[in-house]
Amino acid sequence: MQYISFENHIEKNKKAYYDALITAQRKRIKQEDIIDKWLIFFLESLKSLTEKLDKKYDVFKQKGGYLNERQKMLKKFIMEQRTVKIADLSVAFPDISPNTLKKDLHYLRDEQIVSTVGQGKGTVYVIKQQTERK
Numbered sequence: 001m002q003y004i005s006f007e008n009h010i011e012k013n014k015k016a017y018y019d020a021l022i023t024a025q026r027k028r029i030k031q032e033d034i035i036d037k038w039l040i041f042f043l044e045s046l047k048s049l050t051e052k053l054d055k056k057y058d059v060f061k062q063k064g065g066y067l068n069e070r071q072k073m074l075k076k077f078i079m080e081q082r083t084v085k086i087a088d089l090s091v092a093f094p095d096i097s098p099n100t101l102k103k104d105l106h107y108l109r110d111e112q113i114v115s116t117v118g119q120g121k122g123t124v125y126v127i128k129q130q131t132e133r134k
Helices: 006-012 016-026 037-061 069-081 086-090 098-110
Strands: 113-118 125-126
Touching: 006 016, 006 037, 016 037, 069 086, 069 098, 069 125, 086 098, 098 113, 098 125
Parallel strands: none
Antiparallel strands: 113 125
8 A cells, every 4th residue: 555645745735834834933942932833734734644544545445455475375274274273373384483473363353354263372263254355
């Protein structure tokens, strides 16, 4: 997914940015230092960029997310085995660290590809039944 550039936003809103910056620097290093205009510009920019990023993420989520090759391999393995624990994955994929396996499983869960049963070391991972996912 493409990122959102703050620099690009400032470039597109150069006049407002410099107006706010000049206003803030007029009484710099004095007790009357007033930076409210610049802060408002900055916070409104963050809000705008966050909203744009949310829209991009919504489109991304509707497409079903992104799985790297390792995550695709884990998904396929879980589909074949029906239920797995981290220990099963560690044996099946000895070249992948347990921390990476956990991270990938959390991602697969967050993307609603797998679900969990139980907690802690007894946690079992299963593929979620969804007609939309392939």
